[in-house]
Amino acid sequence: MPDRPPSSGSARRADRGARRALRRSSPRSLTADCALFLDIDGTLLDLAATPDRVRVDADIAALLPALAATLGGAIALITGRAIADVDRLFPGLCMPVAGQHGCERRAADRTLHHHAPAPAGIERLRAEIGELVARHPGLLLEDKGSTLALHYRRAPHLAGHVHRTVRAHLASAIAEGATLRLQTGKGIVEVRPDGRDKGTAVLEYMAEAPFAGRMPVFVGDDRTDEYGFAAALRTGGWGVKVGPGRTNAHFRLPDVAAVRRWLGALAGAAGPRSFDHSPEST
Numbered sequence: 681m682p683d684r685p686p687s688s689g690s691a692r693r694a695d696r697g698a699r700r701a702l703r704r705s706s707p708r709s710l711t712a713d714c715a716l717f718l719d720i721d722g723t724l725l726d727l728a729a730t731p732d733r734v735r736v737d738a739d740i741a742a743l744l745p746a747l748a749a750t751l752g753g754a755i756a757l758i759t760g761r762a763i764a765d766v767d768r769l770f771p772g773l774c775m776p777v778a779g780q781h782g783c784e785r786r787a788a789d790r791t792l793h794h795h796a797p798a799p800a801g802i803e804r805l806r807a808e809i810g811e812l813v814a815r816h817p818g819l820l821l822e823d824k825g826s827t828l829a830l831h832y833r834r835a836p837h838l839a840g841h842v843h844r845t846v847r848a849h850l851a852s853a854i855a856e857g858a859t860l861r862l863q864t865g866k867g868i869v870e871v872r873p874d875g876r877d878k879g880t881a882v883l884e885y886m887a888e889a890p891f892a893g894r895m896p897v898f899v900g901d902d903r904t905d906e907y908g909f910a911a912a913l914r915t916g917g918w919g920v921k922v923g924p925g926r927t928n929a930h931f932r933l934p935d936v937a938a939v940r941r942w943l944g945a946l947a948g949a950a951g952p953r954s955f956d957h958s959p960e961s962t
């Protein structure tokens with residue numbers, strides 16, 4: 681085995697150090713040739729005890745259309761929420777949205793794509809998680825159709841029990857042919873179809889107008905967003921992690937307020953506009 685060049689170890693350490701530093705740094709300014717992919721909870725909106733309690737203010741409702749105007753419509757929300765729930769949060773915008781971790785997706789031309797609407801084994805998990813919730817006040821089961829979300833933010837002392845129980849049920853279901861996998865997050869354990877995630881949604885958008893050919897930028901705060909960061913990197917772009925925690929994103933912003941300031945700098949002079957609601961676009 682050949683000797684390693686004396687400088688390679690220190691070079692690797694320096695490289696690792698540089699990458700770590702980069703992950704702590706604020707992102708570069710956005711430009712109008714970006715394609716912007718944004719998580720919602722913990723990224724655009726502060727987290728709440730339950731998903732229906734998040735507060736949508738006038739600032740964010742105005743910022744999103746302004747960004748769309750600047751980016752030629754190349755902006756999409758990439759979330760664990762269902763699309764119908766996103767439309768309830770942002771009435772009238774009808775933005776491109778990938779919901780349920782990429783299981784459903786509304787393209788820029790309003791085409792709706794439904795992937796894995798009834799993954800094998802989900803009925804069984806729905807019943808088993810439902811029984812767990814019935815035994816423990818403070819837990820909340822959110823049935824989104826293709827995905828199941830078990831929220832324990834109001835009962836943090838149950839975190840260990842929730843994770844162990846859902847993992848055990850899921851392992852048993854997979855052994856019998858279920859095509860599901862676990863997705864953990866902040867105060868939440870989700871069961872979602874295998875093969876769909878936020879990254880697959882980004883790749884699909886990047887193959888379509890008006891996203892194709894642009895520089896993808898993904899912004900998110902939780903573990904599920906790592907799939908989005910990876911997809912952005914794979915297609916020549918970069919990611920921004922919001923808040924603390926390990927990440928493969930290139931950059932970091934501390935909180936929702938910082939994300940809004942950073943996005944607002946791009947929206948800048950562009951005035952708010954509505955997304956195109958004309959019949960020709962449907």
Ligand SMILES: [Mg+2]
Pocket residue numbers: 719720721722723900901902
């Ligand atoms: Mg989030």
